[in-house]
Amino acid sequence: MKIISDRVQKMIEGSSWVRRMFEEASLLKFQYGEDKVFDFTLGNPVDEPPPIFKEALKKLVENSGKGCHRYMPNQGFSETRAFLAERLKKETDLPFTENHIIMTVGAAGGLNVALKAILDPGDEVIVPVPYFVEFKFYTENHGGVMVPVNTKEDFSLDLAEIERALNKRTRAIIINSPNNPTGAVYEEEELKALSELLKRASQKNDRVIYLLSDDTYCDFLYDGLKPVNLFTLYEGTISIRSFSKSLFIPGERLGYVAVNPLFEEAQPLIEALILANRVLGFVNAPALMQRAVRLLGDWNFDPTVYQRRRDLIYETLVEAGFQVQKPKGAFYIFPKSPIEDDVAFVRELQNKYLLLVVPGSGFGKPGYVRLSFCVEEKTIERAREKFYQVGKDFGLI
Template identity: 30%
Template sequence: MQANNSMSVEFSSVREQAREEYEKFLGTFLRDSPVVARRGDPKVADLVFGDPHDPSLSGIAEALHAAVDVSADLGYRYLHHLPEAREAATDALSQRTGLNFESDDLFLNTGAFSGLVCCLQALCDPGSEALYLSPPWFYYRSMIKSVGAIPKGVDLNPEDWGLPLDAIKSAIGPKTSAVLINSPHNPSGKVLSDEELSALAEILTEASRRLGREIPIISDEAYSRIVFDQAHAPTPARHYAATIVLYTYGKTLLAPSLRMGYMALAPGFPDSARMRRMFDAIQPMGGWLLPTCIGQRALPQLENLCVDLEQIKRRRDHLVSALREGGYRVVPAEGTFYMLVDSPDPDDIAFSLYLESRDVLVLPGSVLETPGTFRVSLTASDRMIEQAAEVFRKGYTPESPK
């Protein structure tokens, strides 16, 4: 039977608004940009996304192979939270932060991406507001809208990407359901200090008291181990009990398709028993947002691995030197795989095409709610970094040949 072409399907209005938000920033870029079309070309220096361009850590394959062997014997079964995986993650998080996280309060998931989905579904109602730091990771706004909530951005200080405490205080209101922070911060590379996070906790404590309810922090700590000048990034969980920590192994291992991480309730999280039940329900309802049995069995070994931070730092220093030599303004990244650079052409989309014509691919800042900038990734290979550095050293010469 043929469909009646005079009728149409009625889509979810909430999801439609989220799709439009996605299209406005990332979606159109991925579908239509000549920059994306050049990815995979062996002639280009690809600095667009945080993908690996070098062989992966050998320990990843070793851990996964061992887990496959165990799974072949025990069966590829559903695992909610394998105790030894949960305990390994909890022990490492507690050691890193100096806090006593409980394994029952840590929920393994398919990365910080799915952790954010779970948190937004648990905390936000349609019409509520979720605060986030701008420039944001390019999925934040559409993900907030996907649960019917209203994304409300607070601009970081562009001089050093510092936390705008007064602006956050002013932005909190009766509709605020959660505050989403990201440190180390993608796309700027900023690592928020312990002092900044303590001051944020004071603001939220006062606002929670005023509103008569806790305002939780969703702390996206995907890059907590990708820092260059300290052992790890500070966490707001040290200062504010109503914090949910999100973490992913995909960044630490530079293996994003592994899709494995967790969300963890800070010690003393209010209504923790209720939140546990919420996550226990949301994870399967959301489409089984838990790692595979192979991933969970491999996790204790994977926990001990980390990408070569010295190599990433050398690439950062090399690009910073080349960019400054070419007259670009850049704040050196303190962590993550990224840096934001001021575009010499206010039209950052046009400038990304200028660089593309010179075989250098970058992410325009307009995709990140920050027009007039562009983001570079430090996960490009050494060859790509040097190729891009040569172009940056020459400065912006729009009328000159390639």
């Protein structure tokens, strides 16, 4: 008898290897003890929210005013949106107002809201490879088709590939810079060139091709890198942001979508985003968390600790002989697998060295593996010897 949706059935089958691997890893932790197994698989940082945020929560809960937990407009609290608009104004020098901000259930909610607002059945969404695997599901949720395009050796954008992929069904491109899984950060020049491509194609097809910028990791920039102002480069930019990483509250599901104040047709887009937030069943971003971020003042995330972790894991992998790009942002690193079959390599790392990493196949890029370094420094240090051993055993050093 038919129990579940065919589409969901296929997704479950397609990801059963992830679960098997996860189960094996759990078993290893159980057998050898948590501290003997080195887990570099998760995007769930070990860090705690900053004191200012904890204080804000305390204050709100102790003096919770009347109606503190009620519904608010689907767009989110006006005060919170005004606060975030003010921040964006400072960052970009553009006339953001609360009207341009839609509070969402994390960046995952924000991306779904954006895709629902713009996609018609069969519309194509370009995504550079490797990519966060959920982009495919999010696109398909709303009847879209994801079109993966290769990037260059250093994971920078391959504009010729993107140009070839653009056609009259193209509705959006999703970029994620700083990038999960590679740590790549796109440079102003390549983003300018991308904008020119998109402008020409939008004109030609008489439909806006949106630049969906998944800015989940925008605060994790290293070596003094400054964020590129995409809004100035391209009118059809929609920035999707999150407090999951910089405040270390991923479980609370708070993010927002920012529409470009320079976009002439901003108003209908904003209305569509608000409606999508409602009809997809998100309804609104969690109330208490919206109120809490409003109290952050001029607090900003400091990426110093993460830069140190980045340095440590990069050095470790280089010294172990891995071929690897130095991450410029985010908290992932994406070395080449020393053998072609990345899944087999991940298995061996797991079973022989108790090192847990994710195969590149999970990001549409076989032949690589992803390590997440949102772990404690000592975890990286203690894993160092293990990686050298891997390098030796696989003839890398």
